[in-house]
Structures are given as structure tokens and as C-alpha cells.
Amino acid sequence: MENPSSSNIEKLQQDCYHEWMRLQAKRMTDLKQALTNGEKNDDELRELIETVIGEFKDYAGKRSEQSRRYSSNYFAPTWNTCLENALLWMGGCRPSSFIRLVYAMCGSQTELRLANFLRNDNLDGLSMALGETPGLDEAGESMSDLTPEQLYKINELHLKTVQEENKLSKQAATLQEDTADMPIALAAFYKEEIGEADVEVESALDKYEANMARILTEADKLRLTTLTQVVEILTVVQAVDFLLAGKKLHLSMHEWGRLREHRRLESCGGGGDPGGEFSGG
Structure with missing residues (x-):
């Protein structure tokens, strides 16, 4: 029978993540509204950015606290889809993926701005002939406006x-x-019954879980530090745009993974939602 304490801790971890996913969805809406607001207030944008960073810090703290004995749950979460688990690095995304996202946004927005410029340039001749003001770039501040200094820092x-x-x-x-070292390997080799563990093996496994919990905490610190430093390099509008893109990517990966598993179940004659309302990790 499963250890009740292990079951309870896993439920706490899962509930914590479900709440985090709901908060992600809410903040995505807030960030989107902040960007589409005609009169952007830098102070309000900074406050929203600080809120988002603070919430991630709080979530990382909860993960650290809940992983002290059962850290392995975070490295292959049962509440995740297979796609998300396949992409995990130390229980989450790679911190460097934040920077890769900046590069991707910079490239795509530069291409979009160039396309808009070329399209508007063709219309400017007609506008001038009609005595109208040539079309201006209405894209506003974006990742395509990154300065050489910003790119160097990134x-x-x-x-x-x-x-x-x-x-x-x-x-x-x-x-x-x-x-594959002692005492785990020797116990596996010499025990008559597979899976039979003694006090020494349990102690070694507990130590392994504790060390993985430490690495998870360090990885979350690196994620938080990288995210904070990226935001500090960007302008407030760029930072909001970046945070919005990150949350959309996170939620989309969850949904794509859920849909792919649902299709696999259907093709095998199964059914149901493999991951529940929020199964991402």
C-alpha cells in the first residue's frame, strides 16, 4: 500500500501547481490588457512586472518546501503530460530558454516590422499623391527595438x-x-525479493531525494535570477511583452501535450482527459 504521507505530499504538490497554472492564465490576461491599453503607464506596468516576478518567487519557495522528502515527484510529475515531462530540465524549463525566447521574439517582430514597412512604403506614394501623411510604423516599442547595449547584456x-x-x-x-553504487546496487543484487529494501537502502534513497531537492531549489533560483535579469535589461513595455509570451508558451505547451495524449487515447480506443483541467508541469 502506498505510504499515506507520500500520497498527501504529492496531492499538495499537485494542488500547488494547479493553482499556479490558474494564476498563469489570469496574469496572461492582465499582461495582454496592459499592452493593448492605449495610454501605457510605466509605473503601472512596473507594478505588474513586479507582481509577476514575486508570484514566481513565491511558487519556487513552495516547491522547495514541498520537495524536501519527495523531490522525485517534480522530476516526472504525474500531473504532467508526457510531452511536458519530456521537455523538463530539473523539474522545470531551462533558464536559458527565457533568453532564447527573447531572441525568437526579436527576430519575428523584426520580420513583421520590415514587412509592414515594405507594405506601407508602397502605399506612401499614393498617400503623398493624395496629399495625405505617409503611413507611420504603428507597431510601437517591441523586441525589434533592442539596442546594441541590450543585445550585448542579453x-x-x-x-x-x-x-x-x-x-x-x-x-x-x-x-x-x-x-549503481553501494548500498543500492548490492541490495538489488543480493535480495531474494525484487524491490525488498532494508534500512540502509531506504536511508540511501532518502539521501538521494534530499540531494535532488537541493538541485531543484538551485535550478528554481537560477530560473528566477535569469528571469529577473532579463526583465531588468528590457524596457518596461518589452518586459511585459516578454512575460506575456512566456506565459502563453507555458500554457500552450500544456494544452498541446493534453490534446496529443487525448488523440493517442482515442486512436487506441480509450477516452477521457489524460491530464485533467491543468496537467502541465
Whole structure:
């Protein structure tokens, strides 16, 4: 029978994530409204940015507290879809993916602005002939307006973040290799019954869970630090645009994973929602 304390902790972890996903959806709406507001107030935008960052910090703190004994739940969450679990790095997204998102947004918005410019340029001749003011770029401030200084800082942050990711990946690899060491490997080899564990094995597994919890906490700190530093490099409008894109990506990956699993179940003659209302990780 499953340990009741383990079951209760997993439910706490799952409930915490479901609440986080609901908050993500709400903040996505808030960020979208802030960008579409005709008269953007920088102070209000900064307050919204601080709220979003603060909520992520609170969520990371809850994860750290709830992972002290059962950290493995976060590395392959049962409340996740298979697609999301396949993309996990240390229980979440890679911190460097925040920076890759900035690059992607910069490229796509630059292409869009260029296309708009070329289209408007063809219309300007007709506008001038009619005595009208040539069309102006109405895209407003965006990632395509990143200055050389901003790009330099983002590149520096990218290099630093990848180095920190590699350190944590090496630590996790060492812990994984330790599972083939004593006493775990010897117990698995010599025990008559598969899965039979003694006090020494349980202690070793508890130590492994504790070390993985430490790595999860460090990974969340790196995610938070990277996110905060990216936002500090960007202008307030760019930061809101970036945070909105990040939340849309997070929620979309959950939904895409859920739909793919639903299609697989249907093709196998099954049915139902594999992940529930919010199954993402």
C-alpha cells in the first residue's frame, strides 16, 4: 500500500501547481490588457512586472518546501503530460530558454516590422499623391527595438546562464550514477525479493531525494535570477511583452501535450482527459 504521507505530499504538490497554472492564465490576461491599453503607464506596468516576478518567487519557495522528502515527484510529475515531462530540465524549463525566447521574439517582430514597412512604403506614394501623411510604423516599442547595449547584456547573460545550467546538470548526473553504487546496487543484487529494501537502502534513497531537492531549489533560483535579469535589461513595455509570451508558451505547451495524449487515447480506443483541467508541469 502506498505510504499515506507520500500520497498527501504529492496531492499538495499537485494542488500547488494547479493553482499556479490558474494564476498563469489570469496574469496572461492582465499582461495582454496592459499592452493593448492605449495610454501605457510605466509605473503601472512596473507594478505588474513586479507582481509577476514575486508570484514566481513565491511558487519556487513552495516547491522547495514541498520537495524536501519527495523531490522525485517534480522530476516526472504525474500531473504532467508526457510531452511536458519530456521537455523538463530539473523539474522545470531551462533558464536559458527565457533568453532564447527573447531572441525568437526579436527576430519575428523584426520580420513583421520590415514587412509592414515594405507594405506601407508602397502605399506612401499614393498617400503623398493624395496629399495625405505617409503611413507611420504603428507597431510601437517591441523586441525589434533592442539596442546594441541590450543585445550585448542579453548575450552575456546567456553565456553565464548556460554555464550555471551545465554545473547543475553535472551534479544531477553524478547523483544518477550513484544509484549503481553501494548500498543500492548490492541490495538489488543480493535480495531474494525484487524491490525488498532494508534500512540502509531506504536511508540511501532518502539521501538521494534530499540531494535532488537541493538541485531543484538551485535550478528554481537560477530560473528566477535569469528571469529577473532579463526583465531588468528590457524596457518596461518589452518586459511585459516578454512575460506575456512566456506565459502563453507555458500554457500552450500544456494544452498541446493534453490534446496529443487525448488523440493517442482515442486512436487506441480509450477516452477521457489524460491530464485533467491543468496537467502541465
